[in-house]
Amino acid sequence: RAEQRRRAPDRCPLSEVGGSICAVDTTPLSAIEAAVGGAGDEPTPAARLAALNSISPAMIDDVVFGADAARLGAAADGRVVAIGVAASPGVGVGRVAVDPVAALDSWEAGRDVVLVVDETTPADEPAMRVASAIVTRRGSLASHAAIIARQYGIPAVCGVGEIEARAGEQWLVDGATGEVRHLDDDSASQAGRGGPALSELPTAVKTLLAWADEVAAGGLVVMANADDENAVRTALSLGASGVGLCRTEHQFLGEAAGVVARLLAGDHEVLAEFAQHQRAALRGVFSAAEDRPITVRLLDAPSHEFGGVTEHNPMLGVRGIRLGLMRPEILEAQAVAAAEAWCDVAEPSSAGRSAAPRVRLCLGVVAFPEEVTAARSIIDAAVERVGSVRGRRIDMAASAMVETPRAALCTAMFATEVDSICFGTNDLTQLTYGLSRDDSAELVAEYRRRGILERDPFATLDHLGVARLLALAAQTATAANPEIALSMCGEHAADPASIAIAAQLGITTLSVSPYRVPATRLAAARCIIEGDGRR
Structure with missing residues (x-):
């Protein structure tokens, strides 16, 4: 086992x-x-x-993800009720809650909770964060539930299919094997509780990873996908060199999610409240990052995740840079909030601290070079205006996500407009395959059984298709802009086989969920040792 x-x-x-x-x-x-x-x-x-x-x-x-995980798994002789995608490592034990409200109520009553739902959205994140484990009927390694679970070190299994879940049952969720087990009270007592993921590494692990960093230096840098102050601090404590992706849409939870919903629905009266919340959230993130690099992706929220707007295909709808150009007041408000937050942190505090991060503002779902040019004009003007008012020179670089096939084919046409390219391999994979990452688990399992697929393409980069798009984008981008930085921030960035492919393409930064940082540091070093990475 x-x-x-x-x-x-x-x-x-x-x-x-x-x-x-x-x-x-x-x-x-x-x-x-x-x-x-x-x-x-x-x-x-x-x-x-x-x-x-x-x-x-x-x-x-x-x-x-817990030194006792193997003991917990071995102790669980309960009946297997589901097997799905091993989406976030660790073992969690608790009583089933079949909706986020019930999960929060149970947690507030002092009970360990396993949240079992069809799928999750940003509105569910308060309940997700307090769960001992998460199980979703739909989804894959790249779905919302999997990404959030990995960010906060919560065991998760996704894509288990149409299983029956009865509220109050005791379940054990093994996020490393994809097994979900029903436990009787005796078994649950024997299994104990799954502890939280470590935010402080044992001495021997620190030593080993320090050696790994020495080997990888000059070849591969490991950063974190971290969206709030606590996640940034956790990532840095686990050895991240900075924040490779801060997703601003994940900063609007609870009542703040309603603000985004109203904003997307056209309610201009909440724009000031939106900007105020954004500034406060980024101030916390920037403060935690200190003087390290951080890439902030501007609002990239499919409309269905917040409600308020109905689109037939929201994942391919008005999101990312499209939203910023269709609703320039939102793009401007975020740029102003980021610049104000940077100034807040950069100015000396009562304790004399004035360290501020090196910030890049990242544009998502790019498909046209003209989009980048238009968005930059709005962002640059907003940042310059804040700098003039605050009496500071604010250097905020620009970054673009390459996550649509067209962006990969046309990267050279906007490479001179940005100083970095971030390959979003989750979306690039689903758009290249024409396969929803949230509904792929059953199909991928069947195709692997038949030998049509050797591996899950959402777990390991497809070297015949997606990697060829990455290669073209990387080659043409560096030819157009030799100083451009290349990073990979999809879940593939934590997969050793995918890291080897990325390194061969000239990608030098890997951005992963905070608790995957230690393993990725070792994987990056081994990639260099085995000759797949560049020095």
């Missing part, structure tokens, strides 16, 4: 007991401690490389 969880052979030490050879129990942490200790007090470069090669990224994940 431990090998199944790590998707790799387990290193199992042997010992002689009473004339017999017996396996000695080991855990990922003990294996890491042995690898680091075995390198010696003053390890040579060769000894460090040997230690790095002896530990898999999945073993790092096991440590981060």
Whole structure:
């Protein structure tokens, strides 16, 4: 079972007991401690490389997502009620709640909760954050539930199909294997509780990852997808070099989600409230980031996630840069809020602190070079106006998401308008395949069974299709703008096989959910060691 969880052979030490050879129990942490200790007090470069090669990224994940996960899984002899996509590692135990309101009520009453719903939206995030685990009937590794669960270190299984969930049942959710089990009270008591993911790494893991960073230096940098102040602090504590993607639509939860809904529906009276909330949220993020780089993606909210507007196909509707150009007052308000927040943080506080991050404002769902030009004129004017009022020079660079096939084909045409390109491989994969990432689980499983697909394309980059678009975009972008920075922020950025492809294409920054940062740091180093990455 431990090998199944790590998707790799387990290193199992042997010992002689009473004339017999017996396996000695080991855990990922003990294996890491042995690898680091075995390198010696003053390890040579060769000894460090040997230690790095002896530990898999999945073993790092096991440590981060709870050292007791294997024990919890082994203790659960309950009936399997569902198997789905292993969307976020870790093990969670709790009583089923079949809607977000019930989940919040149960949590407020002091009970551990497993949230079971068809799918999730930003409006559900308050309940998601307090859940011990999340199960969705629809969805994939790249769906909303999976992304949010990974950001906050919550075990999750997605795409389990039309299962019956009865409120109050005890379930165990194993986010590393995709299994969901029904437990009786005795089994639940034996299994215990799934602890939260670690935000502070054990000493041996820190040492190993420091060696990994030395190897990857100059080749691959690991940053985090982090949307609020706490997520940024967690990511930095786990070794992120900055924030590769801050999604502003995730900063509007609870009552604030209603503000966005009204704004999208055309209610101009809430624009000031929207801007005020945006400024406060970004101030917190910028303060946490200190002087590190941070890429802020401006509002990219499919209309159905907030309500208020009905589109037949909202994922392909007026979102991202399209929304900014159709509703320029929203784009301007966000640019002003970002500039004001930067000034708030940059100005010396009573404690004398004045560190401010290096900010890029990122435009999502780009398809036309002219979109970038038009959006930049609005953003630059807004930032300059704030700088004039505040008496400061505000340097905010521009970034563009390449997540539509047309953007990948036309990257050279807008590469001189931005200083960085961020490959959003979740959307690029679904648009290249013409396959919804939220409804793909059953089809992908069947196609893998038939041999049509070797791997889940939302988990590992498709080297025949999507990677060729990435290669074209990367080559033409760097030819047009040799100084342009290339990053990958989709869930593929945490997948070792995808990292190898990205490095070969000249992508130098990987941005992943905060709790995936440690494993990705090791994966990046191993990519360099194995010769797939550039130095």
